[in-house]
Amino acid sequence: MSLIEMSLSASLFILVVVCFRPLLLHRIPKMTFILLWGVALLRLLVPVSFHSPFSIFTAVNDLGRMFTLQGNIPSTPSSPVTNGETVTLPFITERMVTPNGPLEPSATLSPFMPVWLVGFTLCALSIIIPHLRCRKHYRSSLPIKSDFVQKWQQSNPLWRKVQVRQSDLILAPLTYGVFRPVILLPKHIDYTDTEQLRFILAHEYTHIHRFDTLKKWLLAASLCIHWFNPFVWVMYILANRDIELSCDEKVIRTFGESTKPAYARTLVHMEVKKSGLSSMVSYFSKSPIEERIISIMKIKKVSIATMLLAIAIVTGTVTVFATSALDKKEVASDDKPVAEEAPALYQGESSTALMPIDLTFNRSDVPQLMDQLHASKYRAVYVDNEMVLRITNDNSIQIRKNNGAGWKKYDTDRVDAKDFANWLFKNDPIPGYSMKELQSRLANGAEVKHIAFENGKEMYVIIDSSGVQIELVQPQKIAAVLIDGQRMMITSERHPYVISEQMLKSFYDLLISSDILTKNQAEQDYSKRIQFLKEDDTIFTVTN
Secondary structure, eight states, rough: HHHHHHHHHHHHHHHHHHHHHHHHHHSEEEHHHHHHHHHHHHHHHHHOOOOTOHHHHHHHHHHHHHHHHHHOOOSOOOEEETTTEEEEEOOGGGOOOSSSSSOOTTTOTTTTHHHHHHHHHHHHHHHHHHHHHHHHHHTTTOOOHHHHHHHHHHHOOSSSOEEEEEEEOOSSSSOOOOSEEEEEEESSOOOOTTHHHHHHHHHHHHHTTTTTHHHHHHHHHHHHHHHTHHHHHHHHHHHHHHHHHHHHHHHHHHHHHGGGGHHHHHHHOOOOOOOOOOSEEETTTTTHEEEEEEHHHHHOOOOOOHHHHHHHHHHHHHHHHHEOOTTTOOOOOOSGGGGGOOSOOOSSSSSSSSSSOOEEEEESSSHHHHHHHHHHHEEEEEEEESEEEEOOOOOOOOETTTOOOOOOOOOOEEOOOOOHHHHHHHHHHSSSSSSHHHHHHTTTEEEEEEEGGGGGOOOEEEEEETTEEEEEEEETTTOOOEOOOOOSEEEESSSSOOEEEEHHHHHHHHHHHHTOOHHHHHHHHHHHHHHHHHHTOOEEEOOO
């Protein structure tokens, strides 16, 4: 998932949580919202998505697909025509339209990246610099000499060593540090008021026990990464409030509901003007005091119905709004070709066909030619009017133009396999080989290389351990001959569908010069192809 996709998908989830919050804040345990904000953080920070048939995005895709299919299905169905040992595509290209543009290589730098980097840097510095300044002040704090504090620490042990110190530079209790936490108390606190001190320590120990400082750092990281998203700013504010509300709730449940008035008085007593210290600490009185006091006074015992409601809200919200759409373009679970799930149409303005009609020979039709290719040091060879091309076993691409004698290694662009799979599904649903098999290869990590030639001609090379397949994009409908380890394909111009004997001969000359066939083998195979094209094929015309 890209950064934008992560941010957009998380925005909807955040919006739902924001809508639920005022309705349910005082009806369900506060930890419910901590869990929901945690899911939002995962969507923002982890570029992995889980697909679900119950996702709202699946429903949106299904609706969009339904309306698209209704508007695009052609009036007359077309299907491949079987003729002897060949498979020829019908005139489905008459209804195809040119896509808006070729698939962009994944290596292209987005213009958004420099802007994002500036925003990220400024946001990170605005958080880190004040925190580092405050940590400098924290070092001047002194240990607290209090019997009550020492007894409290002994009766409430944690696996992490916790220090309790005091400082005259702060106005409200706070906790900082993740693995070596420190509770810092203001010097002006009345250390003889054991009830107040007990509430403060219980609150701060809850922060430490729940790793709330780490949560605040993760919230800050999400804010820096997604600084351009206003929903993330809302989440940052509300999540920090809910951390405090959840700690308040824990303290009340620990000491009993009878302590609510006393705890609220302690909270009011500690409420002072913001000191301007770092946000990367857990304050005893950081959230708005009104919301916290109201929340404290409305805390009730948790019933079974309340727990079931909280579980249902978390489960339902995560399933519907935090999962991604079920990708129905990926490998189909049945035996039907993937291309049958959508009309074989291009998206865009009406124009000439992008993919010319072709004649495909499967491996069973050319066993000798396929076997010799696999035995050679090449994985694919290609010939058209302008050039010849071959792909070696080390996946380098060599090109020779204008009947030249020298071969030149050609540079390629890398293309994201998932993006290419979507592009191929839309733009060439009957590409002359098994779409289902190719989609499976792409889903399992096949590498896709892109070459852009002159006059708008392009080539996508799909490479993995099982072999090479080539997708030709020829807006000028250049006649070509290809063998790529999966099939032999002759591509021709539109009316009349013509293939020249000379081009086919050049193709077999390339096979000879590349040590794929001997001269005798090439002559025999060439004669067989020419004979079939002249006598048995009803679509192509062979010229000199």
